[in-house]
Amino acid sequence: MECVVMVVNGLNIKRSGFTVAGAIATTAAAVGLASPLALSQEAVIQIDGSSTVYPITEAVAEEFMGQNRGTQVTVGISGTGGGFARFCNGETAISNASRPIKSSEVEACSANGVEYIELPIAYDALTIVVNPDNDWVDSLSFAELKTMWEPDAQGTITNWNQVRSSFPDAPLELYAPGTDSGTFDYFTETIVGESGASRGDFTASEDDNILVQGVAQSENALGYFGLAYYEENADRLMAVPIDGGNGPVAPSAETVENESYPLARPIFIYISAEAAERPEVQAFVEFYLNNATTLVPEVGYVPLSEEIYTIAAERFQSRQVGSVFEGENTTGVSVADLLRLEGGTQQ
Template sequence: MKTTRWLIAAVMSAGLALPAPAQAAGLKGKIMIDGSSTVYPITEAVAEEFQEQNPGVRITVGISGTGGGFKKFGRGETDISNASRPIKSSEAEAAKKSGVEYIELPVAFDGLAVMVHPSNTWCDSMTVAELKKLWEPAAQGKITRWNQIRAGWPDEEIHLFGAGVDSGTFDYFTEAIVGKAQSSRGDFTSSEDDNVLVQGISSDRLALGFFGLAYYDHNKEKLKLVAIDDENSSNGSGPILPTRETVEGGTYQPLARPIFIYVNKKSAERPEVSAFVRFYLENAPTLVPEVGYISLPGEVYRLAANRFEVKKSGSVFAGGGPKVGVTLANLLEQSR
């Protein structure tokens, strides 16, 4: 059976005869990264650039979600974890149990945008109180028409869209608006895939939804942004639209959140990992805006880099999960 032999040879060579890539001089080793899909584009950009300069280092980035990433990180299976919210106390506990210490580094801002259909003429702005009235668990089945939110808005149904309930985005939105993470009405269309939400809102005249600002930037013609008023004039008065300036300047509150990477302290002792983290913080100001996120003030990157150099472990959020309206510089300053 000549053909059989040929067939087996073909199958085997397809599997085993792949050429080993040439190793360049300089840094070598592997860096395993996993976690949030929100942070993924930033880490991907940094990894791409870093690998171009250091071909000997092999970086892999997964997308298991913030929670899934922390599970692996807590077992010591990954070197760096992408996170769209601070580590929770239960996750910090798990890491402690297996002896994993970590350094928490903020890398960018993500604005959460509230959006309606472009032909919606009435809804230009909302207060946090109105959003709470609309999204809190008690609203389920009761607040179903636009005029129930504000008198003068049309007596028509409202159709709600939101981020998937397992995402850090949902955690943060509920924390910021309702006051408690994961506390929300359940009768809305949710999806882990923000493109599905873009589709939903842009094809429904009566829709309202929320998701990451980056997705608005690429679908401007299909959506209309809603300005948010937190009724607190100390950080800008009146309704404020999310833009680069208002998110970075801290006036678009409470729906702007910092996003993080967590570095395993033991991994950080390896030269390739520490070189990567330094490279990350140095290049974030240019790479973060390139992939649609908002970079942190230069001061915060400097404080974060400092935090990394002195290997300061633990979370400035004291394991409390999402925190609303934080000024990062303050937090980092305090924890020095």
């Protein structure tokens, strides 16, 4: 799915509801303010990828187009894997990603001559949610999540009391991102121990709003997605504290910042090195980094430190291509330390 994020009649679209309907409603002719950057009236920036990163990039696009008349930014939601497929085929300028680029995607980009600049843009807390009518789950451990989601659970772990004996004898209804999702890759690697290793008998969607609706409609449901989608729907979902070995911790900006939440991770944008030479793309990325500390928390995520944004800006300005995160499980990773490394994994 692709939508065009626009400023309508010179006014910013309200960002507090990034639903499918809301995204479609923002598709319109761009009418912005006078452009301080004098960018081309025909400029178009195509972006696709992660639904987790989408709310941030959508917010940045709205603000950017409000200041740059005629610059059109299209933002698609095809999942991290789907976004990289288009990006490595040269179809998009920027790819949103909720995980680092995979080796197979590096090879695909290399085969097509696509070099890229990797930039972390925020922290997310992967959030496990249940229905508010669920009165038995007070927390879940990594081991219990693995019991629910590992491949051997398919067709065998079908009731809540099979996860913990004190849970009720009620059907376990599971919702999760699809296999093109970086959130799916991250969750399976962190919880199950292997990226992509999961039971298959769950309701899957690359659109997190569909997952929200599924969990909100059944007291027996459980799902997972990015923190912003929980916070946007906190009135009809309940976040589950997660025990990664040091006791249960609930997801929040505070627990991400103090590094106590065990499912916190950085999220990214990848910019085509060729596209980065276009003035509108350069201006957009610089605007993104300069305004992230304000816009990231507006849509429910956690901003990086000023130091990390400065390092990221330097990487972009110097056109440092390649990845320092490739193949890394980013749970607990020091983003600043990795970004300080020179070179990284070059193509």
